[in-house]
Every structure is written in structure tokens, then in C-alpha cells.
Amino acid sequence: xxxxxxxxxxxxxxxxxxxxxxxxxxxxxxxxxxxxxxxxxxxxxxxxxxxxxxxxxxxxxxxxxxxxxxxxxxxxxxxxxxxxxxxxxxxxxxxxxxxxxxxxxxxxxxxxxxxxxxxxxxxxxxxxxxxxxxxxxxxxx
Numbered sequence: 001x002x003x004x005x006x007x008x009x010x011x012x013x014x015x016x017x018x019x020x021x022x023x024x025x026x027x028x029x030x031x032x033x034x035x036x037x038x039x040x041x042x043x044x045x046x047x048x049x050x051x052x053x054x055x056x057x058x059x060x061x062x063x064x065x066x067x068x069x070x071x072x073x074x075x076x077x078x079x080x081x082x083x084x085x086x087x088x089x090x091x092x093x094x095x096x097x098x099x100x101x102x103x104x105x106x107x108x109x110x111x112x113x114x115x116x117x118x119x120x121x122x123x124x125x126x127x128x129x130x131x132x133x134x135x136x137x138x139x140x141x
Contacts, residue, residue: 003081016127024060072120
């Protein structure tokens with residue numbers, strides 16, 4: 001497995017980056033991966049109830065779904081291993097303390113944190129502080 005596993009290194013090097021694009025979480029009971037590919041999802045997950053998709057707002061709007069809550073993606077640009085322990089917990093804890101929901105998606109190279117669009121700038125600030133301060137609690141070092 002490639003990627004970093006040391007938690008202190010992951011946090012100090014995560015360099016959170018805010019995607020300017022808003023996204024919508026959707027579910028489709030009848031659509032297949034092939035059908036959803038045309039919607040340019042940034043994430044797909046097969047669940048018992050159907051396909052869950054994370055779609056750009058414009059693509060969701062074309063499907064009549066853009067009225068759902070909008071999220072912004074913050075990418076933790078450090079190459080984290082899928083076997084790393086504690087990064088998701090550290091990030092979600094820092095955001096939870098500020099009352100910001102965190103929907104974390106771990107991909108092969110990076111972790112991506114989806115937060116409600118109105119709280120995205122604050123979430124980015126908190127995660128940047130966490131990275132600058134290392135594994136300690138933001139504002140406590």
C-alpha cells in the first residue's frame with residue numbers, strides 16, 4: 001500500500017484545498033453506474049437502496065435535484081494511505097467542535113471532506129489551522 005500512514009505527518013502536511021464547485025448528494029434507485037457516468041459524478045457508491053452519487057450542482061439541476069443541500073469539497077492534498085489511522089477522526093473532530101458536519105470520502109490518493117456550502121470557508125480555516133498546528137487541537141498550541 002502506498003501513501004503516508006504517520007498521523008502527525010498526515011496532519012501537518014494535509015494542506016486542505018477548497019474546490020470552488022458546489023456538489024449535491026443524490027440517490028437513484030433505478031440508475032446504473034453507466035447511466036450516472038454522464039452526470040460527471042465525483043463520487044459513486046452502491047448501497048442497498050440504490051446508487052448514491054455526489055454530483056456537481058449543474059448536473060444535479062439538469063436532473064431536477066439542485067434544490068437539495070449544497071456541499072463544498074475540501075481535499076486534503078497529502079497522499080494518505082488507505083491503511084492510515086486517525087486522520088478522519090482528527091478532521092471530523094476539529095469540524096464537529098465548530099458544529100460543522102463532515103462527510104468524508106477516502107479515495108486512493110487523498111481524503112475529501114464535503115461540508116455544507118455556507119460553512120465551507122470556516123471549515124477550510126479550521127483545517128488549515130489544524131495542519132499548521134500539527135496533531136494538536138486547533139487554537140490550543
